[in-house]
Amino acid sequence: MHKAHFIFTRFHNSFSVHVENLEQLSVEQIQAIESFVKLRKGFFDFGTYAFVIQKRLEFSEFVSLLQKSSINAVCEENFLVAQQTQRVEFGKYKGLCYKDLPDSYLLWLKSNYSGKNREIIDAELNFRNL
Numbered sequence: 001m002h003k004a005h006f007i008f009t010r011f012h013n014s015f016s017v018h019v020e021n022l023e024q025l026s027v028e029q030i031q032a033i034e035s036f037v038k039l040r041k042g043f044f045d046f047g048t049y050a051f052v053i054q055k056r057l058e059f060s061e062f063v064s065l066l067q068k069s070s071i072n073a074v075c076e077e078n079f080l081v082a083q084q085t086q087r088v089e090f091g092k093y094k095g096l097c098y099k100d101l102p103d104s105y106l107l108w109l110k111s112n113y114s115g116k117n118r119e120i121i122d123a124e125l126n127f128r129n130l
Contacts, residue, residue: 001026004033004073006066008059009128014102015057018078018129022049032071040065043107048130052103086120098124106130 005020019025019033033051037044042053057065059077066073088096093105098120107130109121 001029004029004071006073006075007078008062008075009078010057010059011100011103011128014052014054014104015062016050016052016103016128016130017062018048018050020049022046029071032069036066036069036071043104045107045130050130052107052130054102054104086117089117090115103128103130 002021002024004022004025007018007020009016009018022030025033034044037051037053040053040055042051044051059075063075066075086098088094088098088101093101098106098117101124106121106125106128110125110130113121
């Protein structure tokens with residue numbers, strides 16, 4: 001049985017975790033990951049093999065949470081330099097830079113927004129591998 005390989009990326013207000021080897025994991029392992037995410041009110045996107053949890057965590061805190069769960073995984077931290085400097089012009093996060101938006105909100109925008117800033121949103125989603 002393979003160990004899950006998580007790549008943790010922290011952003012200003014959130015983090016995302018890409019499951020590098022999702023296709024090699026057993027159904028039980030995938031269900032354990034889903035349960036881990038759901039317990040923490042997160043969102044797992046099977047299209048990108050990534051999940052987000054609506055809480056800001058440091059890498060060490062995330063690893064500690066995993067160790068307390070039944071998930072056997074290898075974790076690595078990915079460091080990114082944010083690229084977007086444009087600001088949101090609407091809604092709850094008006095005035096905030098797109099690079100500072102929580103992953104959960106970007107994923108919500110992905111499914112629910114089609115306005116003039118869609119290209120910026122898509123670029124940020126691609127930048128974060130979401």
